[in-house]
Amino acid sequence: MSTGIIIIILAAAVLHAAWNTIVKAAGDRTVTLGLVALGHVFPGLILVTYLPFPAIESWPYLLGSTVIHFGYFYMLGQAYKHGDLSVVYPIARGIVPALVSLWAMLFVGEVLPAQAWLGIALIAGAIQLSSWAALRQGVGRAALGFALGTGVCISAYSLVDGVGVRLSENTLGYWAWHSLLHVFIAAFVGIRRGRAMLTLPAKTWVIGLTGGFVSMTAYGLVLYAKNFAPLGAVSALRETSVIFAALIGYLLLGEGHPVRRIMAAIIMAVGVALIALAS
Template identity: 75%
Template sequence: MTLFVIAIILTAAVLHAVWNAIVKTAADRTTTLGLVALGHVIPATVMIVLLPLPSAESFTYILISTVVHFGYYFMLGKAYQHGDLSVVYPIARGIVPALVSLWAMLLVGEVLPLQAWVGIALIAVGIQLSSWKALRSGVGRWALGFALGTGFCISIYSVVDGIGVRLSGNTLSYWAWGAFLHLFIAGFVGIRRRKSLAELPAKVWVIGILGGLVSMTAYGLVLYAKNFAPLGAVSALRETSVIFAALIGFVFLKEGNWMRRLGAAVLMAFGVALIGLAV
C-alpha cells in the first residue's frame, strides 16, 4: 500500500472522528444523526445532476448499502439508548476490521498476509484500550447486542461498497448516489422528530449538516482508497478514527487518561505500519 493511499485513509479517519465528536456532544443524538444524513443529501443532489451515472450493476450495491446503512443508524441509535458512547463505540468499531477482512476473503478472494492480520489485531487492541476504563465498568446486555449489531452493519456496507465502487466505473458517481440515498434515513428521522424539528436552534441545524458534509467527505476518501487496496486493510486503517476521537475527547472535552490513550495510539501506529508494509 502506498503512502498516498495510507494518507488518504488516515485523513478519512480524522474526519470520521470529527463528525462522531459532533454527535457525541449533541443533546439529541437521533436528531443529529438525521441532520448528518441530510448533510450527505444536499451536496449529493448537485453531484448526481452533474455527474454521469455509475454502471448499472453497481446500483444493486448502492441499494444494498443504503438498506444496511439504515440498519446501521438504527442499531447505533439503539446502542446509545442502552449504553454510553465510550462503551458502545469501541465495541462496534473494534470488530469491524476482522469482519471486513473475513467477508472480503470469502466474497472477493482477498487473502491478507499474516503481517497484515497482526496489524489488524494491534489496531483492534488499541481501540479497546482507548476506552478500557469505560469497558471495565461493565456492558449491559442490550448495549452489547446493539453495539455488535452496529459493527456487523458497518462490516457489511464496507464490503458491499468496496465491491460496488470497483464495478461502478466512476468513484465520484457511486459516492454521490450512495450519499443521495441517505435521503431515506434523513426522511425517517425527520418523520420521527417532526414535532421537535421546528424548535431546533439554527446552530443545531448548521452543526448537524456540517457534520454530514464531513462524514460524506470521509467516506468518499475511503471509497477512493478501496479501488487500490484490500478491503480489510482499508477498514483497519479507517478504524484508527477511534483513537483520533479519543484524542479529540481528551484535548477538547477533557475526557479520559492521556497515558492510556497515548499507549493505544502507539499500538495503532504499529498496526498501521505493519499493514502498510504488508500490502
C-alpha cells in the first residue's frame, strides 16, 4: 500500500473521529444523527448535477449500501440508548476490520498475508485498550447486542461500497449519489422525530449539518482508497478513528487515562506499519 493512500485513509480517520465527537457531545443523539445524514444530502444534491453518472453495474451496491445504512443508524441509535458511547463505540468499531477482511476474502477473493492480519489484530486490540477503563465496568446485554449489530452493519456496507465504487467507473459520481441517498435516512428520522428537530436551536442544526459534511468528506476519502488497496486493510486503517477520538478527548477535553491512550496509539502505529508493509 502506497504512503499516499495510507495518508488519505488516516486523514479520513481523523475526520471520522471529529464527527463522532460531535455526536458524543449531542443531547439527543438520534436527532443529531438525522442532521448528520441531512448534512450529506445538500452537497450531494449539488454534486450529482455536475459529476458523471456512476455505471449502472454499481447501482445495486449503491442501493444496498443505503439499506444497510438504515440498519447502521438504527443499531447505533439503539446502542447509544442502552449504553455509553465510550463503551459501545470501541466494541462496534473494534470488530469491523476482521469482519471486512473476512467478507472480502469470502466474497471478493482478497486474501491478506499473515503480516496484514497481525496488523489488523493490533489495531483492534489498540481500539479496546484506548477505552479499557470504560469497558472494564461492563456492558449490558442489550448494549452489547446493538453494538455488535452496529459493527456487522459497518462491515457490510464497507464491503458493498468497496465493490460498488470499483464498478462505478467514477468514484466521485458514486460518492455524490451515495451522499444524496442519505435523504431517505434523514427523512425517516424527520418523520419520527420531526417535532424535536423543529424545536432545536440554530446552533445544533449548524453543528449537526457540519458533522454530516465532515462525515461525507471522510467517507469520500475512504471510497477513493478502496480503488487502490485491499478492503480489509482500508477498514483497519479507517478504524484508527477510535484511537484518534480517544486522543482528542484527552488533549481537548481532559478525558481518560493518558498513558493507556498513548500506548494504544503506539500499538496502532505498529499495526498500521505492518499493514503498509504487507499490502
